[in-house]
Amino acid sequence: MAILNRADAAPENASSPVAAATPLLGRPPLDADEFRRQGRQVVDFIADYYARIDDYPVRPDDVAPGFLTGKLPETAPSTAEPDELTAALRDVRELILPGITHWQSPRHFAHFSATASNVGALGEALAAGLNINPFTWAASPAATELEVVVTDWLGKALHLPEKLLFAGGGGGTLLGTSCEAMLCTIVAARDRKLAEIGEERMGDLVVYCSDQTHFSFQKAARIAGIRRGNYREIPTCRESGFALTAKALQAAVSADEAAGRVPLFLCATVGTTPTSAVDPLRELCAAVEGRDVWVHVDAAYAGAACVCPEFRHNIAGAEAVDSFSTNPHKWLLANMDCCALWVRQPTALVAALGTESDVILKDAAVRSDTGVVDYKDWQVALSRRFRALKLWLVLRCHGIDGLRAVVRSHVCMAAALERVVRADARFEVPVPRQFALVCFRLRAAAALPGEDKLPCGDDDVTTNNELNRRLLEAVNATGRAYMSSAVVGGMYVLRCAVGNSLTEERHVQEAWNVVQEQAAAILATAATTRTAEEHAVATTMAYPIPIYL
Amino acid sequence: MAILNRADAAPENASSPVAAATPLLGRPPLDADEFRRQGRQVVDFIADYYARIDDYPVRPDDVAPGFLTGKLPETAPSTAEPDELTAALRDVRELILPGITHWQSPRHFAHFSATASNVGALGEALAAGLNINPFTWAASPAATELEVVVTDWLGKALHLPEKLLFAGGGGGTLLGTSCEAMLCTIVAARDRKLAEIGEERMGDLVVYCSDQTHFSFQKAARIAGIRRGNYREIPTCRESGFALTAKALQAAVSADEAAGRVPLFLCATVGTTPTSAVDPLRELCAAVEGRDVWVHVDAAYAGAACVCPEFRHNIAGAEAVDSFSTNPHKWLLANMDCCALWVRQPTALVAALGTESDVILKDAAVRSDTGVVDYKDWQVALSRRFRALKLWLVLRCHGIDGLRAVVRSHVCMAAALERVVRADARFEVPVPRQFALVCFRLRAAAALPGEDKLPCGDDDVTTNNELNRRLLEAVNATGRAYMSSAVVGGMYVLRCAVGNSLTEERHVQEAWNVVQEQAAAILATAATTRTAEEHAVATTMAYPIPIYL
Known part of the structure; x- marks a missing residue:
């Protein structure tokens, strides 16, 4: 793309522009009325985004390195088109949003939250x-x-x-x-x-x-x-x-x-x-x-x-x-x-x-x-x-009361999650929840067939870490919840950090459902001696405990 | 102010919130519909600000250290009032805006510009x-x-x-x-x-x-x-x-x-x-x-x-x-x-x-x-x-063309300013303008009375630097233009950096008028031997050359 043609064809001499009139700006870059109009477009864009943020998978699907670079021109445009902002916002919606990890999604539990607000933005x-x-x-x-x-x-x-x-x-x-x-x-x-x-x-x-x-x-x-x-x-x-x-x-x-x-x-x-x-x-x-x-x-x-x-x-x-x-x-x-x-x-x-x-x-x-x-x-x-x-x-x-309510609601949801994780014998909470972060993992014993499924002695650390790594990847691949991980004391744990402003109890519940569902599938694969019948039972067991009883 | 009373009176125990229902947030901090409403308020606020930015003195008047701290409570409010954003924006307008230096003012020529745009914001x-x-x-x-x-x-x-x-x-x-x-x-x-x-x-x-x-x-x-x-x-x-x-x-x-x-x-x-x-x-x-x-x-x-x-x-x-x-x-x-x-x-x-x-x-x-x-x-x-x-x-x-137009318009205005500064014998441009920055100063000789007013030999560096320092302070005190300074090679110079998006030729012209006006007043004071008649001439001379002829 020859982006520089127009100006290259008519170069100006910096040492003698005085004689010329100041060049007119085609479109004033800062303008009160235009700001009012364009500002509303952007405000509506953001509001629309919040309204349907739950429709996006938290982590983008089918995104390989280069997915976006390939869709954009190699150089900036040389001239602006009329109402370029409208076109740009369309690109944000169609090209960029499908490729971002939605930190404001109520299903984003990775890292630590980035608790946003209207007035913060x-x-x-x-x-x-x-x-x-x-x-x-x-x-x-x-x-x-x-x-x-x-x-x-x-x-x-x-x-x-x-x-x-x-x-x-x-x-x-x-x-x-x-x-x-x-x-x-x-x-x-x-x-x-x-x-x-x-x-x-x-x-x-x-x-x-x-x-x-x-x-x-x-x-x-x-x-x-x-x-x-x-x-x-x-x-x-x-x-x-x-x-x-x-x-x-x-x-x-x-x-x-x-x-x-x-x-x-x-x-x-x-x-x-x-x-x-x-x-x-x-x-x-x-x-x-x-x-x-x-x-x-x-x-x-x-x-x-x-x-x-x-x-x-x-x-x-x-x-x-x-x-x-x-x-x-x-x-x-x-x-x-x-x-x-x-x-x-x-x-x-x-x-x-x-x-x-x-x-x-x-x-x-x-x-x-x-x-x-x-x-x-x-x-x-x-x-x-x-x-x-x-x-x-x-x-x-x-x-201050408003901030307290935010913190307490997240802590409360995390505490409820911790409770249901502890209630599922296949899982453990190796370090007590602090604040609104719940760390948990599948016990190694959970992968053993039949009667051995209950907690029973030393884990094979490497195997168990790998099992949990697979669990996290499986959970995140669903797009219905997004968590992260840590290794502490040699243990690989999943981290579920409750803390987004849009997160409600139902999102934490669903995240737990997703974990159980994916765990059941992984355990079914792991337990190669397990019969098809046992597998069905295990799958059914994936939804046994609602979080907020 | 006892901001913490409400919550202090009813402390919760972090170790047992599970049994309680998740506390309800009184006002969801992030909310699509509310964002649409509040966003428009903020967009209108900014647009209104741009529309009347020229009414503010560039550098705030009558502002002494502590002027704002004294007007705000010592602690954050414990509870939010209904439609708090409207009240907050009123405070921004009435308390904060009068106390900021308006970097987006078309009369801000200090430091380097912060060239803003609608889409940048x-x-x-x-x-x-x-x-x-x-x-x-x-x-x-x-x-x-x-x-x-x-x-x-x-x-x-x-x-x-x-x-x-x-x-x-x-x-x-x-x-x-x-x-x-x-x-x-x-x-x-x-x-x-x-x-x-x-x-x-x-x-x-x-x-x-x-x-x-x-x-x-x-x-x-x-x-x-x-x-x-x-x-x-x-x-x-x-x-x-x-x-x-x-x-x-x-x-x-x-x-x-x-x-x-x-x-x-x-x-x-x-x-x-x-x-x-x-x-x-x-x-x-x-x-x-x-x-x-x-x-x-x-x-x-x-x-x-x-x-x-x-x-x-x-x-x-x-x-x-x-x-x-x-x-x-x-x-x-x-x-x-x-x-x-x-x-x-x-x-x-x-x-x-x-x-x-x-x-x-x-x-x-x-x-x-x-x-x-x-x-x-x-x-x-x-x-x-x-x-x-x-x-x-x-x-x-x-x-790219739009960016070029911005740069060229600023360079062009600066070049015109340089020209008129050079045309006024009381001033010098000790280093040639580069890009859109004009450095200039009063010649020391300008402060001498009568026939000696033309450039004539060595400056008294200290005196001249002090003269120009006073000139800058006088210019900035008008609120009609705001410039900064530098000392290069021992010379104190005034810096006029053209580069704001709202700056037009007339603003540069007025800035130069302000400089001439203040220079005349300072020179009149400096030239103690000057007669009242000569003073009048000097004052008239403050507006001799329109920038853009």
Whole structure:
């Protein structure tokens, strides 16, 4: 496609355009009336999508790599056609939607939820419409101040220690992701430490986490230049619920100290990704007390639960941590992306990430010598979106009670699921449900024929893991439910994370039906000695227990 | 405010919610019909904002730190009121809008533009509505494939070397900001180098740029653990147009090599922030050839201009670079945020930023062993927004010709402004305009009384800088135009960056009128020996030259 012909044929000379009149834009790219018209098209499109989202298989069917690239032209169009948006939206509907994994589907139980809301999406839309870049206070004062307000609001709603809030001498900011929060705090801790012991000891710095910590932490540490060998992934075990123990941490730290290395940073997790395990903050902080180790809490998923008093024990001891992050885009109705990070000493962040040399910005920030926040110094990038608007809309329009209702409804559905899984002897729940995440698996014994079908001794781990892997693939292939998996303590488990805004009891029920159905089929294949009659019984057994009796 | 009373009074026990029915959500957070209604409210709000954006002072008036925090409650509401969105939008209008700097105002000439469009904003809205998280191909195949397609589209539209595109063995991705692009590429280069020479030599790695390079690069290098002393900011001068010269680079690199250090990374800029200077890519690449130095091009602003053939000479020599980034959110109608990064060797990025240990994701990405892209391995974070949708809508709905018209209209207005500035003897344009950025300042001599008013010899640099600083502040205080500043070669200059979608000739004309008006007032004060009569003449002279004759 010769997309450049028109302009190539009549090149203009950049050094002498003054004589010419300013070229007319054929179609003003920004236009109030046209925005009103096109905006309604997009709003209707999204509303229609929500209305029929249940019609799509959660994970797209029959999609092979290259399926979309093959359908699109190799170059962008050179000219726009009239009412191009209508045509583009048709393509979104016909080409793109059939190829996406529907994270907002009520049947999406994989990973962690991305709990969306009307006002979460519209807050993003509103921020995109204003399209400001509030990198300093002066670059948009209200945006900065709203972020200060809303991070304190959220911190108070979660009952975070006051010292993490602006109200208590700390402060919060809104970033994109947890990994960014980890990176910024590692760099703050690193530079504070190196200022004390000298840059040449960079290679001695050690960071700590458990073998359940999200890999984002390893990535953040690597990006920050922590040596690969100085990343301590401390083993956990089933007996401690896959939580990091103070004893194991202390042993690791002491060993490093004895070897002349410098313990720098601990990432504790409240709600690990594999099983939503909770690292005991109080004990872990005590284990490194007096050692100037920066303790960060990654509560990306489960932090949200602290809007409810009954979950706040999970962050007991947070008074002693240096920083804490959670993702309102995960479970608090704020659409992607939104990670709230609070730090006890904002000056440590600013010392590492601040920039002093930029006259252009200094000039604009001339009013900010009165203690106002310049958020560019709290993050990796200069530019930033107006994320506070979205979170403010969510808190304002739903209220704390509204957020509690969301969390509790998901936890309640997950608890019901856990109950029915436990009631089916073919399955086990190897780690107790935490929050709204249920991890389960087929027992190996379930694959044995006849009388041996009841739980009976040691599993053949490899075989059982393979069995469950096949089960997950079979479940997901139905398009009627979409789950993910984890391997903990050598066990492959299916993860069912309840948490989408559109998910109702019936969707969880159906997901369980699908699991039972597919399990029965897999077990039937596995039990080669089983008779056809037994198979029929097993299949019938696939729907024995309704979830919500 | 006792926000937590209701729920505190009736705490639930998380360990036994199964028996209870799932709590009902008072108001479903996501609802198709309600979204249709609320979406229209937000669309109308944005359209109304565009329609009257010109009524706001560009920079808010009378706004002191704390102005907004004082007006908002200290805690989030505990319960939502009926039709809370209407009330919230009223607060946005009455409390927030008067306190933001209006980046979309046609009178915003500060920093670089954030050229927005209807479809740019609506693309963000659409992505927020779908709210997917396409971190791997499998996590939403169409989103990944659209990103592959659209980065190749854009790369072709800019005439980037084919080896940077997927079509040529490289490939592009969409990140949030340039700093992120710099960070990811530095880390890729660093890890590639350390794999060769050993991690213990981390402290020997050196990065290079010019004294005009955006401070984001210094920040990125610092985050990546490059020693503060190993950041070489090579001086530029007015004679070379504030571009980095190959000679200076070669000298710096050779000196480091001689001292046993390891040259790692060069950040060349096409369109620097202070004056939009262009570093000569071909010569710089030649200067480090054979030394395994990763050359990155930061074309955050000016890269966009390469949609027009007449600007492509600015990236001549890009065939030899390792990576190239530009921000479609700056000048290509993609609303915040959108940074396109292309790399010649995606494997280097993936080696540094990839994650292998994550079973949860591996499982989901089971289909991606056929060469598909998992974009989580190209960036800092795991989670990511569906940015490709926005950029695809922009390219599709405006076409390459539409983007060219936008760039050319801004360049044309800037060229006209440059002409009238040059025609006013009180002013000078110390560096020739590049693209749509005009840097200018009052001559020091302009402040001298009587006959000495014509240009006459050396400026008193400090006095003149102070004079121009006052001029900028006076201009911005009018609310009728908003510009920024830079200091280059010791000279303080005002920066007028033309580039907003709503900016028309008349806005540039008025901005110039404001500058002349404020300059006259400042000069009148400065020239204490000037008589009242002369002052009157000077004031009249403030409007002598219409821009577009």
